[in-house]
Amino acid sequence: MIRMPRVVVWAALLLGWEVFARLTADGFVIAAPTEIAQYVWRNTGLLWRATGVTGWVALQGFVWGNLAGVMLALAAVLIPRAERGLLTLALLAFCLPLVATGPILRVLYGPGQGPQVTLAALSVVYTTFLSVLVGLRAVPQSWLDLARSYGRGPVTLLALVRLPAALPYLVAGLQIAAPAAFLGAMVGEFTGAERGLGVLTVRALRGLDLPATWAVALLAAALSMAAFAGIGALGRRLSLAPPEILLAAPDDARGRAGASIQGIAAVAVALAVWQGAMDAFDLPRFFARRPGDVWDYLVTAPEAGAHRANLLAALGETLTVALPGYGAGLLLGAGLAALLTLAPPLAALVLPVSVALRSIPIIATAPLIVWALGRGAAGSITVVAVMIFFPTLVACLHGLARAPRPLMDLFDSYDAGPLRRLWGVQLPAMLPAFFASARMAVPAAILAVTTAEWLATGRGIGALMATVASTSDYAMLWSAIAVIGLAALATHAGVAALERAVLRRTSPEQLAG
Amino acid sequence: MTPTTPIRREALTPTRREALVLGAAALLTPRLARAATPATLQLSWLHSVQFAGSYIAQSRGYWGDAGLDVTLLPGGPNAPVEPPVVAGTALVGISAADYTAAAVNQGAPFRIIGVAMQKNPFAIASLAANPVADPRDLIGRRIGMALANMPVLEALCALNDVDIAGIEVVPTQYDAAPLVQGQVDCLLCWATDLPVAMRMQGIDSTVMLLADHGYAVHSQTYIATQDSLANRRADLVALMKGEIRGWGDYHAGPEAAANLTVQMFPDAGLDLETQKLQAERQVPLMFSDLTDAQGFGWFTDDTVAANIETLALLGKPVSADLWDRSILEEVYGAG
Numbered sequence: 008m009i010r011m012p013r014v015v016v017w018a019a020l021l022l023g024w025e026v027f028a029r030l031t032a033d034g035f036v037i038a039a040p041t042e043i044a045q046y047v048w049r050n051t052g053l054l055w056r057a058t059g060v061t062g063w064v065a066l067q068g069f070v071w072g073n074l075a076g077v078m079l080a081l082a083a084v085l086i087p088r089a090e091r092g093l094l095t096l097a098l099l100a101f102c103l104p105l106v107a108t109g110p111i112l113r114v115l116y117g118p119g120q121g122p123q124v125t126l127a128a129l130s131v132v133y134t135t136f137l138s139v140l141v142g143l144r145a146v147p148q149s150w151l152d153l154a155r156s157y158g159r160g161p162v163t164l165l166a167l168v169r170l171p172a173a174l175p176y177l178v179a180g181l182q183i184a185a186p187a188a189f190l191g192a193m194v195g196e197f198t199g200a201e202r203g204l205g206v207l208t209v210r211a212l213r214g215l216d217l218p219a220t221w222a223v224a225l226l227a228a229a230l231s232m233a234a235f236a237g238i239g240a241l242g243r244r245l246s247l248a249p250p251e252i253l254l255a256a257p258d259d260a261r262g263r264a265g266a267s268i269q270g271i272a273a274v275a276v277a278l279a280v281w282q283g284a285m286d287a288f289d290l291p292r293f294f295a296r297r298p299g300d301v302w303d304y305l306v307t308a309p310e311a312g313a314h315r316a317n318l319l320a321a322l323g324e325t326l327t328v329a330l331p332g333y334g335a336g337l338l339l340g341a342g343l344a345a346l347l348t349l350a351p352p353l354a355a356l357v358l359p360v361s362v363a364l365r366s367i368p369i370i371a372t373a374p375l376i377v378w379a380l381g382r383g384a385a386g387s388i389t390v391v392a393v394m395i396f397f398p399t400l401v402a403c404l405h406g407l408a409r410a411p412r413p414l415m416d417l418f419d420s421y422d423a424g425p426l427r428r429l430w431g432v433q434l435p436a437m438l439p440a441f442f443a444s445a446r447m448a449v450p451a452a453i454l455a456v457t458t459a460e461w462l463a464t465g466r467g468i469g470a471l472m473a474t475v476a477s478t479s480d481y482a483m484l485w486s487a488i489a490v491i492g493l494a495a496l497a498t499h500a501g502v503a504a505l506e507r508a509v510l511r512r513t514s515p516e517q518l519a520g
Numbered sequence: 521m522t523p524t525t526p527i528r529r530e531a532l533t534p535t536r537r538e539a540l541v542l543g544a545a546a547l548l549t550p551r552l553a554r555a556a557t558p559a560t561l562q563l564s565w566l567h568s569v570q571f572a573g574s575y576i577a578q579s580r581g582y583w584g585d586a587g588l589d590v591t592l593l594p595g596g597p598n599a600p601v602e603p604p605v606v607a608g609t610a611l612v613g614i615s616a617a618d619y620t621a622a623a624v625n626q627g628a629p630f631r632i633i634g635v636a637m638q639k640n641p642f643a644i645a646s647l648a649a650n651p652v653a654d655p656r657d658l659i660g661r662r663i664g665m666a667l668a669n670m671p672v673l674e675a676l677c678a679l680n681d682v683d684i685a686g687i688e689v690v691p692t693q694y695d696a697a698p699l700v701q702g703q704v705d706c707l708l709c710w711a712t713d714l715p716v717a718m719r720m721q722g723i724d725s726t727v728m729l730l731a732d733h734g735y736a737v738h739s740q741t742y743i744a745t746q747d748s749l750a751n752r753r754a755d756l757v758a759l760m761k762g763e764i765r766g767w768g769d770y771h772a773g774p775e776a777a778a779n780l781t782v783q784m785f786p787d788a789g790l791d792l793e794t795q796k797l798q799a800e801r802q803v804p805l806m807f808s809d810l811t812d813a814q815g816f817g818w819f820t821d822d823t824v825a826a827n828i829e830t831l832a833l834l835g836k837p838v839s840a841d842l843w844d845r846s847i848l849e850e851v852y853g854a855g
Contacts (some may be wrong), residue, residue, distance in 0.1 A: 035700045035721075056787050109598035114607045118560075118593050199599035209597060215696045215717045219789070247706035265689060276595045291629050294603040382690070382703075447586055464666040465691025475667040479602055479623035 036378050038221035046218035053207075058226060061203040064120050065192035068127020073184055075128065076135025077177070083136075084143045084169060085161055093136075095496065096280065101133040101450040103497045104457060106476040107488055109198035110294055111226055122197030123203075130191030131184035134447050135396060138183065139441045142176025143169045145409070173227035178242035179440075180403040183398045183447075185234035189227055195369055229365035232359050232478035266387055270393055270500065277492075281286075296485035304482040314486065318471070322490055328384055329456040332391025333498075335446060339392055340399025348407050348433060357400075365397040369458045374403045377463045387459040392454035394447035399441070406440025407433045435513045442506035449498045453491055468499035547686030556589035559755050561612035564740070565595045567785045567793040570712070571614070572777035573636070573816075575784050588759035601743070602628055611791035612759055616640075616670075616799050617630050621836035629746045631844040634760055634817035636740035636767070639731040639805045642672060644713035645718070647699065651711055651726035652706045655680035655733050664692035664704035664790045672730070673708065675833040690803065695722075712802045722796050731805075736826035737834075738819065740806075749844060756847050760817065764851060771807050774799035814839040818844060 021040050028039035047054060057241070079097060081092040112122035140289050145163070150168050159167075198207030211219035249438045276300045285295045305315055343361075364372065365478065373390060380386040410433045420430045460469030468487055476482040526554070542602070563571050574592055577583055583590045593610060595601060603615040615623075617765040620630050652661060655676055665673065670689070678683040691762045692698040692707070696714040698724060699707045707714060715725045743755055770777045778795040795814070811818055825844050831838055 008783050033700075034696050050789075053787065053789060057789075060787075105598045110600050110603040113599060114604050118591060118608055139630050194598075197596045197598040198766040199594050199596045201567060201594055201785065206596075206787075207789045210567060212693075212695045213713060213717060214791070214794065215714075216791075291603075293606045293608045293623075293626065294600075374695070375694060378697075378701060378703075463691065470667055470691065473666065476600065477619070477622075477666075477668045479600075479619070479626045479628065480628065517817065 027158050030347050034378070035215060035217055036375060038217040042218040043222050043225065044387055046222045047078075048235065050219075050222075054154050054222065055222075055228060055427065057202060057207050058230070060120075060379055061189070061205065062196065062230065064123045064203070064351070065189045066126050067124045067186035068129075068191055068195075068491070069184060071124070072128035072131035072188065073135045073181060076132045076180065077139050079136045080139035080143055080173075081133070081165065083140055084165060086209060090140075091269040092273040092276050095270070097133045097136050097500060098450060098495060099277050099485070099492045100129060102453055102488075102492050104472060104488065104491070105194060105197065106456070106472050107484060111290060113198050114290065114294075115118040117289060117317060120200075122198045123192050123200065124200070125193035126195035127188045130187045131375060133450065134183050134187065134196075135180040135199065135333055137443050138176045138180030138402065139173055140446075142173030142441055145439070146172045148166075174245065175242065175405060175409065176440075178238060179401055181238045182235050182242075183401050185238060185302045186362055186397070188233035189366050190319030190368060205368070208368060212371065213373075221372060224371050225363075226365035227366050227368075228359075231255045232362045266282075268299075270496075292478070294481045296481050297403050298489075299488050300482060301486045305406070307485050314483065318468075318483070318486055318490055321466075321468040321471040321487070322494065324495070325456055325460065325469065328387045328464075329452050329458075329466065330455060331384075332388040333395065333448060333452040334442070335388060336392035336395035337399050337441075337445055338442065340396040341403050343396070343400050343436070344437070345429060345434070347404065348429060360425050361397045361400055364393050367456060369394065373462045387456060387464055390459040390463075391452050392453040395451045398447050399444040402444035403437050403448070406437035410436040411438070438509060440512065443500065445502050445506070449495050451500065455494055457491075470511065528712065534693060553808050556584060556587050556754055557758075558589045559611040559612075559759055560591045560593055560604075561759065562601050562613040563595050564614040564616075567592075567594050567781070567788045568790060569774075569778050569781045570740075570776075572799060573767030574769045575766070575780055576777060577762035577779060578768045579784065580766070580769070582765040583762035584757065586761045586850035588755060588758040588762065590759065590762065592721050593767060596691045599796070605630070605743060605745060608745075610749075610753060611744065612741050615743045617741055617842075618831060618834055620743050621834075621838045621842065622832050624838060625836060626843060628669055630743045630821075630842070631746060631749055632738065632741045632842055633744050633749070633844055634742035634763070635738040635758065635819045635823075635846045636763075636817060637738065637743070637802070637805045638808045638810060639729065639800070640735055640737045640739045641710040641712050641805055642730045642737075642739075643709060643715070643724045644706050644709075644728045644730070645696075645699065645715045648724035648726050650705055652727055653726055654818075655728075657684060658706070659686040660773075661705040662688040662690050662703075663706050663708060664690045664698045665708035666694060667691045669708055671834045671836075672735075673829060676730055676733065676735055678833050679830075680701065691789060699725075700838060712798050712805070716794060716801060717800045719830045720791070731767060734830075736823070736830045738823070738827055741743070744768050744847075749847070753847070753850075757850050760847050761851050764816045767806070770799075771803065771816070774803055778842050783831070815848075817848055818852075819845065830853045 025039045028037040031037055079093050079442045083093050086127055103481070108126065108129075116122050116125075127391070148167050151164060154168055156166050174308070193203065193208065194204035196203045197209065200206055204227055207219065207223050210216075211223060281347060282297050282299075285297055296328075304309055308314070343357055347357060369390060376389055376393070377386050380389055413506070415428065418432055423431070439460040457469030457472065461473040464470070468491060472484055472487050475481070475487070548702060559815040562830075563574070571592070578592065579588060593604070601615045602619065605613040606628050617632065620632055624630050642650050644658070649791070659682065660748070663673070666769070667689070668747065673687070673689070674684060676682070677687075679686050690698070690704050692704065694709065696707065696718050698704050698708075699838075700718070709715070711727050711729055713743045715727045716853060718725050742760065746754060752844060775796055778799040781795055782790050807816070810820065828840065
């Protein structure tokens, strides 16, 4: 193979982009690099100020959201009984759609950036919580036994054993969180903001201003990539070595019955939080419906049957798109991670594109996907896959890097090839991270599919929520939210069951409370 | 239009000398001296010339004159107007009769106290080469729209005896790209936004205003709760007084209003030429013989009756009680 200088490759790519954009100019789909450069040149001040506003909001949300995620993970390890409840609450909070949270946050905060910061924080809590939780568990049983034999309590265990073990996972969590916080900050501006990159995106899309749309999207992507790379570099600075070989006896103490009781308790807690929070802030029933209102609407009201039929039909349409997209995204993420392990140079291409796709709002990317793939199922499935493959990729890469060194050395000493090593050592080591990301991806898939339905297909629960929000039908909106939450919990429980079955054989330490 | 200059509006508009004196007074008097009452006006979209009358009222101190300190809250894709007004976060919201009717049917205690857009801005935009100039032209065409707006299309068809089964509805996001890319033949949109965007990109479009085909729905309406109407009357009167003066100035110079908008919101990403065109195109929607005779924001029993008819077609039955003209009457009565 002829090695071309990087500059030549980049120049060729840019030229190809320019030509393609010029050829498809009538379609108003792709902006040419020269047009984007012109826009940036003419609007440097505007872009600079907007970036400052959105970046600051994203940073605040990033800090608060990650703090909350880490605290939740610590609480879950210290109080194992609370884990399922915490997990349920974090999952449900992550599933709350913007059509419902937007108005509530705006009413709570009034003018200003409160809602944007909150939405940026909400978009990272759950993923960080899961990543850190896996990390806190990624400790060899022997270390824990050793510490316990010295009579150390759970707090010492946490500080001396679990926290250091969790650091690499925290880094992965923060890397996933960076683009998510940025996206959360941008989307947060949709709840009524005066300035910021989200405002500019809406303006550019409506104004058919392609160079502006692309400039803002590229800016958001570049900043997210920088944050992603920066956090990764910090992680390497801390020289987080792969763990020693993990050996532990499977812990099957918690039975199925215990788990389902905990699950029911968690849902009860979620309902109490729902009711309590709305009452505490004295939110008007008009737009902040309580659990009882939803029950009336779906069960006891005279037209409850029709309401249910409407809602379930929409849910069915949504699931037929969400599930294939979810599967495709997970496979794509894990597959790419494996591919990058076999051919590391590809990372320079794959990672930036992945980060970019994750940090640009779907409302900006969806038109492109629709243009390329149409308004049918293929487009929506792709939107879902695009939104979830990135966290899976990052988590799996970190998981692969955690492959125990002695085992790797062992395979090397037998002269096993890279494929054999991938299959025998690295993939099993990746499984905990893969399952964590499969759980992470549940709410992300829901968010993606509902957005695609709202913008492109006009079907399913996403379109239903958009319609009822515009007619102040908040009883149906909150019923849809409740049903989405239940669907997310059910999917999550299904993934968790599969995870237990697989990890019992490959990584028993993850199952220990 | 000029011969029947409304006497009442003139009474509200200060002469240039008065304005200078007022301006100087505003500069010299400390703000707190008058202890203006705070009030929030919830707009229905991001800042743009769509709300320029309010910006004029704010920048020229028309609300300050009336003892009110108004905060303008921008809207957005996920910022419905109704919740902050119900919650009391905003004293007044900019809504539209169909949205307000839906909210009232869901239990919101709203009244419409003024109407900024006498003619509804909803339109069907098509490319000039493949025009939809009459509702009958919709037959056999693909229309791009949010499915949430199905009732609008149904009402238009009912009003014009068009069989809706003959129209192919394509759910699209709200921008002109699907039309320009040929995914659809026409779009259901506002006459003042997507067609303006296409014009600025050099694309000629045919714009068929639904209001010209029997679709009578007041838009950009001022809504307040019955509680505010009972307990914050003076503030409502002061707010509408400022709005009416601001929009009076706007009518006199839409271009200046566009300039002011771009100046006041340098971070909103507004393009001056686009804003000027939009400012010009919304004038015929907001000002009519009725407003020339009675003043900005006015509505009559007849226009209300026409609205009730169209709203019934939209599946949003309301009674005339939804409209409350007492605030406007107080503003214009007091001169």
